[in-house]
Amino acid sequence: MGYRLLHTGFVCLFGSVILVLCSGCGSTGVTSSAASPSPAPTTNISGTLAPAIKAAGATITLSGASTATTTADANGNYSFGGLSAGNYVVTPSKTGLTFSPGSQSVTLNGTSNTSVNFTASAPLQSISITASSSSIAKGSTAQFTAIGTFSDGTTQDLTSSAGWSSSNPAVASMSAGGLSTGVGAGSSIITASQNGIASNSVTLIVTVAAVTLQSITINAANSSIAKGTTDQFTATGIFSDGSTQNLTGSVTWASSSAAATITTGGLLTGAPLCSRSRLMGRMLPSPKEPPSSLRRPEHLATAARRT
DSSP, X not given: OHHHHHHHHHHHHHHHHHHHHHHHHHTSSSSOOOOOOOOOOOEEEEEEEESHHHHTTOEEEEEESSOEEEEOOTTSEEEEEEEOSEEEEEEEEOTTOEEESSOEEEEEOSSXXXXXXXXXXXXXXXXXXXXXXXXXXXXXXXXXXXXXXXXXXXXXXXXXXSEEEESOTTTEEEETTTEEEEOSSEEEEEEEEETTEEBOOEEEEEEOOOOOEEEEEEEXXXXXXXXXXXXXXXXXXXXXXXXXXXXXXXXXXXXXXXXXXXXXXXEXXXXXXXXXXXXXXXXXXXXXXXXTEEEOOGGGEEEEEOX
């Protein structure tokens, strides 16, 4: 009998221990109501580099709260995604290009995306000019052309936008658009410039063709003079280029009659009455005219250029 009581007591004690352990296990983590934390919101920074033909392939660097790099696509677009709130700086770069602005600061504090755009340009590096002719005649023209080369290797015709200059405007003048006109005999150095960049120099030679005397026209102030008086003749030369020149002092003067004499400078003098009979025959249109008035037809006085 004593044995049985002992055995029963052991069993009850053991059962109590198991119950307690199971109750402890059942209350651990089963009835907890604590919530899991929410993830932090993220935003994007994106933009476009224009023009795309120049900016495509440019590298865009992100610095600040986090760092990253990306490349602009064929349309000049780029994007940085999954960014947390904070301050950032976006900087584009590509060899041969200058971006405006050079970089931009961005502050992210919400869930919306931010657009950051840039404009790319290639600085002018050099200008090369050429001419349609290196030598022109006076009064003719030569067309100059200016080609600009930029830092990205591209070229552009700058003829109409560049500033043109001539070192000797008395020889060759320059107009907007690169047109040079020959003004006088000699040579002039032609250059072009734009945005502080000067071109190479081209020497333009202007020639003047030799002109020849084609004819001489003589005129007098009066068509008739009295004996002993004078009349001043002038001689005008007309040349092959259409120009004229006063030749009064350089031509050789001659009178066809002794009724009038003419000096080296073209001054005609009516002869005395002793020459009346000859004057009447060559110079007087009518016997009714008084002898004291000597008439001078144009053909009686001539001039020839002295050589």
